[in-house]
Amino acid sequence: MDFMVILQFIVLLGGIYLGVKLGGMGVGYAGGLGVVVLAILGMKVDMKDIPIDVILIIASVISAITALQVAGGLDYLVQVASKILRKNPKQINFLAPIVTYLLTILAGTGHTAFSMIPVIVEVAKTQNIKPSAPLALSVVSSQVAITASPISAAFVAMSGLCEKLGVSYPKLLFICISTTFVAMLITAFIVNKFYDLDLSKDPVYKERLSKGLVAEIKAEEYKEPKPYAK
Template sequence: MIWLHLLVVLAAIFLGARLGGIAIGFVGGLGVLVLALLGVSPGDMPLDVISIIMAVICAIAAMQVAGGMDYLVDLAEKVLRRNPKHLVFLAPIITYLMTLMAGTGHTAFSTMPVITEVAKENDIRPSRPLSIAVVASQIAITASPISAAVVYFSSLLEEKGVGYLQVLGVAIPSTFIGCMLTAFVMTLLDKANPNSPLSKCPVYQDRLARGVVEVRGPERREVSPHARSSVLVFLVGLVAVMAYATAISDKVGLIENPPMARDQAIIAFMLTIAAVIVLLARVAPADILSASTFKSGMSASICVLGVAWLGTTFVAAHEKAIQEAAGGLLQQYPWMLAVVLFFAASLLYSQAATTKALMPSALALGVAPAAALAAFPAVSALFVLPTYPTLLAAVEMDDTGSTRIGKAVFDHPFILPGVLAISFSVALGFLFAKLLV
């Protein structure tokens, strides 16, 4: 029956990928229903992960409505326009840092138009900085102190003796350096290719001749008077979350009997941040519901609900069989966990969903905590299928046509930088984990 159940899971994920968007979560629920009709008891619902995502998105959306996102994008544009020669490095740095701070990769949407315009103005194919920037925004989720994936994973590892700060101490440098090494390799490849400049792209020349391409120049944004204060409130809340999570950690033990668990604290802090911004900036709560970050974040919550629930249902039903088949292999070759996570994430479309579905089983199979931590960045392989929102947005925003999806499913510019970034991050993860764990 395991093969029939696996077929149901794969069929549901494939259908969800074809439909795209929030429908991925809908189809995950359909898969759970089919498995239940086949006699499988539904697994645990990932309500803890979803609660964190929703709370963080509320704080981000409130900051966006208050003008905080415009303020950050304005700063990013100034940095990029002052250093256009280093666009391939600066673009992923900006999207990485924004995701690290916000706990969601959807913040990359706001910077893509700026990256595209600066690239066009400096004869750089937008596909190069956009592709690396999108990958960086995805992989930074595994290093963000408030992302649902990190919070859930750190709670698992804490039971194994690995503290919250150790998780961040490995995840942040390994993923950041991995993204920078990827930018370096892609720069070398571009320099070796005489046709890499945008002016030598035939698709761009054709669009330019037809008047499809537009060079807009610097965009003037009206920054709200409360924009800076909303960003400051969010940053203070982020520091407070990290401080509390560290203080209640078994490794630190500053608070022996904490009034709130880590998950509860993050949810409470994020909702408090949203409340303070609403009060301080006099934001209309109804406007938050229509914010782009709120819509995309709630869509992601539904996707995680359906897909992660489907994954936990299948794994829980066949845990013994999976342990017998994969236990010895993963113990002998722990790096194989990264391969498993990579392919799972490409189907599950969520770092949190992949972490929730597979990491408990991996640790139960005997994978060392350090090895699991090193392999953690592989849950960010959301770029494999060309249907993820930030990937599609990059394609749509590049009017030069350099960022395009070919006739083959995997024929797009995100594959190579994505594989490189995860490979570098995992390899560095093993190195840092050896030193810190």
């Protein structure tokens, strides 16, 4: 294998490691630093091929999301979403994916879905619904929503590519939001209509229940958000 290829691979792994160590906003900037180092090492880079606008927008998005998280805004959004699910428990199979979808649209990252998992499980069990159904729907919808979030790095990069093809930013946003949201609702309807979601009939659950392995359902407790989170 060519020495330069090995060296570039080492720089790639180094950038990933540095990003993980820094966390938050550092992830994006560590990646940018890695690209600069690769260019210095001799990778062919033509200035006209570099999407400067897209890079700057991605940097702005990363900074905004980090500020949102530090201020407690992300925790506030999760609390609001939790209250919505608890007020309408019977509609968990529709509301859970809608909530995680909207959280990703607003926050620009699918990681918000992880915060909703305990609430979804709690609400589903209280309604005798297999938690696997709303959980699967929620996780998938949160990831699909990344392609429709106007502040996600993925959407910004995609808009930079599509603009050259004559697809404007607003048009692309309309297409992505409408198609992903409708697809999510159709999937939720199919799961809700054609799958047996009765938790009490599940053999694995019944076995675990008989052995006393099923923990008591407890409501998730949340700390009061910071005064400036909202």
